[in-house]
Amino acid sequence: MMPASSSVFDSDLIIMHTPIALSRRLPDMTASAFLVIAFLSGIAGALQLPTLSLFLSTDVQARPFMVGLFYTGSAVIGIAVSQFLAGRSDKKGDRKMLIFQCCALGAAGCVLFAFNRNYFVLLIFGVLLTSFGSTANPQLFALAREHADHSGRESVMFSSVMRAQVSLAWVIGPPLAFALALGFGFKAMYMMAAATFVVCGGLVWMLLPTMRKSLLTTEAVMEAPRRNRRDTLLLFSACTLMWTCNCMYLINMPLYLIHELGLPEKMAGIMMGTAAGLEIPTMLIAGYISKQYGNRLLMRIAVAAGLLFYLGLILFTDATALLLLQLLNAVFIGILAGIGMIYFQDLMPGQAGAATTLFTNTGRVGWIFAGSLAGLISEIWQLHGVFYVALLMIAGAGYCMWRIRDVDSPLPRDTHTSPLPGTPGNGNVSP
Template sequence: MPTSTAVTRRSPDLTSLAFLVVAFLTGIAGALQTPTLSLFLATEVQARPSMVGLFFTGSAVIGILVSQFLARRSDQKGDRKSLIFLCCMLGALGCVLFAWNRNYYLLLIVGVMLTSFGSTANPQMFALAREHADRTGREAVMFSSILRAQVSLAWVIGPPIAFALALGFGFKVMYLAAAAAFILCGVLVWKMLPSMRKTQVTTRATLEAPRQNRRDTLLLFMACTFMWTANGMYLINMPLYMVHELQLSEKLAGILMGTAAGLEIPTMLIAGMVAKRFGKRFLMRCAVVAGLLFYFGLLFITGSWQLIALQLLNAAFIGVLAGIGMLYFQDLMPGQAGAATTLFTNTTRVGWIIAGSVAGVVAEIWSYHAVFYSALAMVVGAVLCLWKLKDA
């Protein structure tokens, strides 16, 4: 009996630890690819600025189609754990294709399809974590905030490593490193994460909840989309802006992204601790105000240390959005952890569609600096939506 009790007590801790490691590895896989993608397309694939923007737009469209299909299936039937494992393996295969292929259209069609499955592993992992927290009685807000902090931790070290690998050893090595992260993540998912098969009761409850909060869900979707669009423009534009217009080092882009991600970790944890007291709507409004100040500052600040210091506002903007935004959707869509989490994730992808289209065109017609005016306009749109949103 004592032995059985000890095992019972240890299991939840091992499971929680596995969730933390999987969150970190999925974050690393993304942080090794996204920050350098525009530089990869411009230098290795020889794509023009408009074609770079089109690539981000196309990848976002494909990502939305893939994730929505998987979200619908994962909430209704099957084992989410097996789905996450499959996504990790396909993500690794996509990274291998990017490592050896330089054909723009093959990468856009086949490569993006595979990496879209890989990126879907992250929201599905968060959905499984929410179900696990609800089933075990764990505090969902704090647990999700800690998981989000793991993703941010991955983005602290991921972008600097990505630029170091790409510039020092080549993009092939960088993409193979991302593939290795996906494979390791898949092994941990298969061995350590819990299996939670769906029941008919959960599916029926799912169908009724969204109608009660449809207006608020739509407003939140629009607000998050505007915020992620601004962030997408920043990630696409910043490396090229610094190299071509500010004449700064490419590595500084990795430092900026890593600094912002590092500051996001305490932001997420603090937001998780105070969410019950102040409410998710209040925290989202604080985040969008920080975003306004950040993008306004980008219009005038050009020095290296000033740009690094400005990341404090960026961290507040993205840290709260990434942590609280997802939980807000889950509150508005009870019983639909997969659909709610994927809907939040798709605000990122819709944001990339707009960001890729606008950033590429604006940069080609005017300048990379002009893109930040468009980003600021997106944040203003988010302000308007959030101030019409009711508290959850």
């Protein structure tokens, strides 16, 4: 649903107890640290996002239009924060420290959501703090890509494995979020998210590598966007439309299930968790076959899955059918989240932070459109009306994807081929 990288050596080295294996334990721990932190950062997000519309409508007493406006405002602030940090992180400073600081600010934002119920205070100050927290994730993937390139290892599969950790977090996070919110209140849920950010920040401080920028890297960045500017713009448009559909679904789906279909409140968490669980094998398979079939073909498959998914949401209202549709949703979002980020990085070589943040901002722009549209449609029509709009947007994304040239071949990766610990062959995980 929401709903990345590479590094070390073969899995059999991890379980060996020879002096050679022990001497290489540090790189293994670095790769493991990336995976654990990706999982925890995913948990922190998955505890907040699924219940946000319910939190705003019940505890904050916001009207549907104001709920949508909150998402739009959140996205605008998030884009401003992430773009500022992306440019800074690619040119100078230590990305590790930036991730640590983002985790600390994210924890502060969760504490504010736990104890404050003023709509505008949450929109201005709470969203600003949590935007820094959410930016820790793309910066983590950028650092992982740099670490993989620096160590001369295959980055695509490791990115996919990292992204799978985020999806695993979304298997656990939404049901846990609804259980905490409905059983103990939103205060307990947000404090749990704050604690997760604190643990995540501690692991970043202790375990992640420090990789400072050089002037050579900064100069190389300037040539990259000019190679594939048209295709990058088309990819940005396609991903933005696809994320807009997903964001409208996330905003309206809990309220749609409860108010229009009369299903139990926990059903929303189950559906999100089911989709996230199915995304994991989707991402791993997509990462494994990306070199054989190319990123463009996989993204077209994602568009086709999205078309079928939103058509199914219009046609079916039975709980079992909605759960079965999550397989299509998993293919749609699993490929988009995993391959989409790698596609941007390949189109913008030498700009790991900018490319990753540009991809992340397609999601944030999606939230801008989704917040306005979902709130407006719910106010003047019905909650399920967003699915009709989503169907049209997916068609637009398909048009953009079909116009992108085949640039998979001419763009060499700055990596070598070496499998990750515990992963099949080559691949990539993505956020």
